[in-house]
C-alpha cells in the first residue's frame with residue numbers, strides 16, 4: 001500500500017499527528033530512527049502518557065490506515081510528508097539544535113522520487129528559528145516537484161489529541177503569501193475535515209509562520225514569569241499572590257490562564273523555545289528588543305531556588321531530612337520530565353543532602369532515569385510515609401484532592417510546601433499542618449482548642465483556663481456530686 005501521508009519523527013508531536021491523520025481517514029506511515037519507539041507504536045503501545053492517544057493509536061492500527069517504520073525507503077510515493085523532528089537546545093549555547101531536522105530532510109530528499117509530474121508536499125511542524133524553512137526548502141526543492149511549507153504545531157501535552165483534531169487555528173507558512181500557491185490547496189485537502197468543522201486557517205510567509213509559534217511560547221512563558229515576579233513582590237510585602245492573580249485575571253484583556261503563581265514552567269518546549277528565540281533575535285541584530293526574555297528565564301529559575309530556601313526555612317539544615325516530592329512530570333496529565341521543575345527541585349534538595357523520595361502517577365520512569373531508582377517511590381501513600389516535609393510540585397488531581405487530616409496520619413511531621421498554589425492553606429493549617437505556599441504569607445496554625453471545662457463552669461472571654469483551673473473545677477464538681 002502506498003501511504004498518502006508520512007510523518008517523520010514520531011515523538012509527542014509526530015505520533016499524535018500520525019494517529020490523528022489516520023483518524024481523519026488518510027493512509028499514514030510514521031517513521032523514526034528509534035527502533036524501540038517504532039516497535040512499541042506498531043504493537044499498539046503508546047510510548048508516552050497522553051489522554052486519548054492509546055485509543056486513537058489502536059483504532060488507526062486496526063483500520064489498516066496507520067503503520068510505522070524505521071526505513072526511509074518506505075516513505076517514497078507519499079504525497080505529503082510531515083516533519084515532527086525535535087529541535088532541542090544546542091549543547092553549546094541557547095540556540096536551537098537543527099541537526100535532527102537537517103539529517104531527516106537530507107534522508108527524505110534522497111528517497112523522494114519524481115511522482116509522474118505530481119507535486120510532493122513537505123510540511124514542517126517542528127518549532128524552528130525564523131529562517132529555517134527557507135534554508136530547508138533549498139535542499140528539498142532541488143528534487144523536482146517537491147515543495148515545502150511550514151505549519152507550526154500548537155498542541156499542549158495532556159490535550160494533544162484534542163488540540164490536533166480541533167486546533168484553535170491552522171497556520172500555513174509559504175514562501176510568498178502574495179502569490180496563489182498550490183501548496184495551500186494540497187494541505188487544505190489533508191485538513192479538509194477540520195476546515196469543514198470551521199477551524200480558521202491563516203496563510204502567511206515562512207518567517208511569520210515560524211515567528212507565530214516562537215512568539216506564542218515566549219508570550220506564555222512571560223505571562224507565567226510575570227505573575228511569579230509579582231509573587232516575589234508578594235513575599236516581600238505580605239500580599240497574597242492568589243488574590244492578586246484572581247482579580248487580575250478577571251480583566252478580559254489579561255485573562256486568568258497562565259496566571260497561576262508557582263514553581264514555574266518547564267517541559268520540552270517553553271524553556272528551550274524562549275532561549276532559541278533570544279539567540280535568534282541576537283543573530284538578527286535585535287537582541288535588545290527581546291532582552292527581557294532573559295529576565296523571564298531568570299524569574300522562572302528563581303522560583304525553583306525559592307522552594308529550596310522555603311524547605312530550609314521550615315527544616316533548618318536539610319542534610320539527612322526526609323522530604324517527599326509529589327510530582328515528577330513537568331505538568332499533570334503528562335509523563336514528560338524534560339526540564340521538569342519538580343525533578344530539578346528534587347535534585348537540588350538531594351544536592352543539599354536531604355533524603356528525598358519522589359512520586360508521580362505517570363512519570364516514574366523519567367524520574368528514575370534522572371534521580372536513580374532508590375529515590376523513586378510508586379504510590380502516594382508509600383511515598384508520604386515517614387516524610388518530615390512534603391513538597392507538591394506537579395498539580396495532579398490526586399495531589400490537589402489530598403485530605404489534610406488523612407495525609408497527616410502518613411507523615412512523620414505535618415509540613416507542606418505547596419509549589420503550585422493548589423491547596424487551601426487554611427484547611428491544611430486547621431488540620432495541624434505547617435504549610436507554606438509560593439507568593440503567600442505563612443498561614444498560622446490555629447491555637448490548640450482549650451480543653452472543655454466540666455459542665456457548668458465558664459471561662460472569661462479571652463482567657464484560656466490553666467491546668468490548675470481545670471483541676472479545681474473538676475474537684476468542685478466532684479464535691480457537689
Ligand SMILES: NC(=O)c1ccc[n+]([C@@H]2O[C@H](COP(=O)([O-])OP(=O)(O)OC[C@H]3O[C@@H](n4cnc5c(N)ncnc54)[C@H](O)[C@@H]3O)[C@@H](O)[C@H]2O)c1
Pocket residue numbers: 008009010011012013014031032033034037084085086087100103104125126127128153154155156157268269
Ligand atoms: N511536545 C509538544 O508538546 C510540542 C508541541 C508543539 C510543538 N512541538 C515541537 O515539535 C517538535 C517535536 O517535539 P516532540 O516533543 O515531539 O519531540 P520528541 O523528541 O518527542 O520527538 C522527536 C522524534 O524525532 C526522532 N528523530 C530524531 N532524529 C530523527 C531522524 N533523523 N529521522 C527520523 N526521526 C528522528 C526522535 O527519535 C524522536 O522520537 C519540536 O520542535 C517541538 O518544539 C512540540
